[in-house]
Amino acid sequence: MAHPVDNSNSSFATRAIHHGYDPQDEHGALTPPLHLTSTFSFATAEQGGEMFQGERPGYIYSRISNPTLDLLERRIANLEGGEAALANSSGMGSITSVLWTFLESGDEVIVDKTLYGCTFAFMQHGLSKFGITITHVDMTNPENLIKTMNAHTKIVYFETPANPNMRLVDIAAISLIAKAGGARVVVDNTYATPLLTRPLELGADLVVHSATKYLGGHGDLVAGLVVGNMEDLIRIRMEGMKDMTGSIMAPFNAMLITRGLKTLELRMQRHCENAMTVARQLETHQSVEKVYFPGLESFEQHDLAKRQMADFGGMIAFEVAGGMQGGIDTMNRLNMIQRAVSLGDAETLIQHPASMTHSTYTPEERAEHGISEGLIRLSIGLENVDDILEDLMPALPTKTSKVAA
Ligand code: 3LM
Numbered sequence: 484m485a486h487p488v489d490n491s492n493s494s495f496a497t498r499a500i501h502h503g504y505d506p507q508d509e510h511g512a513l514t515p516p517l518h519l520t521s522t523f524s525f526a527t528a529e530q531g532g533e534m535f536q537g538e539r540p541g542y543i544y545s546r547i548s549n550p551t552l553d554l555l556e557r558r559i560a561n562l563e564g565g566e567a568a569l570a571n572s573s574g575m576g577s578i579t580s581v582l583w584t585f586l587e588s589g590d591e592v593i594v595d596k597t598l599y600g601c602t603f604a605f606m607q608h609g610l611s612k613f614g615i616t617i618t619h620v621d622m623t624n625p626e627n628l629i630k631t632m633n634a635h636t637k638i639v640y641f642e643t644p645a646n647p648n649m650r651l652v653d654i655a656a657i658s659l660i661a662k663a664g665g666a667r668v669v670v671d672n673t674y675a676t677p678l679l680t681r682p683l684e685l686g687a688d689l690v691v692h693s694a695t696k697y698l699g700g701h702g703d704l705v706a707g708l709v710v711g712n713m714e715d716l717i718r719i720r721m722e723g724m725k726d727m728t729g730s731i732m733a734p735f736n737a738m739l740i741t742r743g744l745k746t747l748e749l750r751m752q753r754h755c756e757n758a759m760t761v762a763r764q765l766e767t768h769q770s771v772e773k774v775y776f777p778g779l780e781s782f783e784q785h786d787l788a789k790r791q792m793a794d795f796g797g798m799i800a801f802e803v804a805g806g807m808q809g810g811i812d813t814m815n816r817l818n819m820i821q822r823a824v825s826l827g828d829a830e831t832l833i834q835h836p837a838s839m840t841h842s843t844y845t846p847e848e849r850a851e852h853g854i855s856e857g858l859i860r861l862s863i864g865l866e867n868v869d870d871i872l873e874d875l876m877p878a879l880p881t882k883t884s885k886v887a888a
Contacts, residue, residue: 503557551734567716574693576730577707584723588614595641604843632664642671649775658686696827700743754797758863806857816878826862
């Protein structure tokens with residue numbers, strides 16, 4: 484077991500680089516070792532038996548734990564301000580492992596209106612098959628949660644900012660209400676990352692991440708993370724993950740994410756700075772009808788964004804004149820910006836939620852859940868912002884919305 488350097492008073496960037504690893508425990512190796520092993524050998528049969536009974540610490544099998552994953556788990560737990568973490572094979576693996584652990588037939592999950600497409604599908608079409616009720620509530624007004632909470636509510640779940648329309652949820656206000664009613668609060672912190680928002684410090688119980696995005700940061704892996712208190716994390720690991728989803732992270736991916744975290748602060752600073760510049764430019768363009776970016780004064784929840792987020796992130800959603808076709812045409816005129824789903828990569832990515840990430844909703848559901856058919860989503864990358872603008876701005880429709888109408 485490693486002997487972590489004491490850096491409890493260090494800043495975010497320093498902990499992201501050092502926390503939980505002392506090179507002197509690994510022959511002085513500056514870079515932590517990669518333990519590419521599926522299983523672990525027991526010194527004696529009795530010791531193996533004791534580990535299975537939970538009477539002796541140690542590694543058994545890499546679907547349960549692995550030293551390379553342990554380091555990443557310690558590090559993300561530290562950055563999110565939690566006691567423990569779990570590394571999964573995908574963000575969906577994290578979300579499903581958490582929900583399968585704490586829910587049973589007859590229970591209710593209350594979720595915000597807008598969710599990432601596959602999370603929505605898992606709840607709407609997956610959990611509902613097993614006698615679990617999914618209730619959507621507009622959490623932008625916490626009063627709505629007070630009215631809906633009941634004895635069956637076990638989980639309150641939301642994203643902030645939400646994928647794809649950037650809605651924010653007041654984590655502290657919602658957590659207070661949910662916990663008073665005896666429910667666990669689960670926050671998908673993929674968009675904000677622990678650099679910008681730390682839901683556990685604001686009262687949430689569990690944080691889930693698609694580590695595929697900003698945490699990995701380089702678009703070369705699919706992975707997920709869960710952070711929370713020790714007791715919950717042991718249950719999620721041993722119930723929802725080990726026996727139900729089996730969604731453990733591969734050691735190689737854990738190594739890449741641990742590497743990615745070292746530059747998270749630097750990368751996020753650039754993502755945020757670039758996105759602010761692009762959002763301002765988009766807002767002034769004659770054929771852009773609406774820009775959804777928490778850093779804009781025109782953003783409906785700008786005050787909450789200033790209160791809850793250290794900076795405004797790298798994601799922008801917008802609508803152009805000409806609706807859906809106007810958006811599709813804009814995407815097809817781009818050169819450097821890549822037409823691709825996913826987000827948080829070095830490359831600027833653009834996608835159309837209604838036909839891509841949120842095609843798991845019916846058109847009626849999209850309308851009800853605040854995802855317009857013409858919405859375009861931009862994940863602003865790390866390129867020079869002038870180059871992003873040089874590609875994006877000429878691709879926008881030339882007509883004003885008034886002329887188009
Ligand atoms: C996307 N999102 O392009 P994985 N939570 C959030 C997410 O955005 C995602 C997940 C969980 C996208 C993926 S769409 C086919 C591509 C807020 C993923 C799920 O299982 O690691 O993909 O995470 O919006």
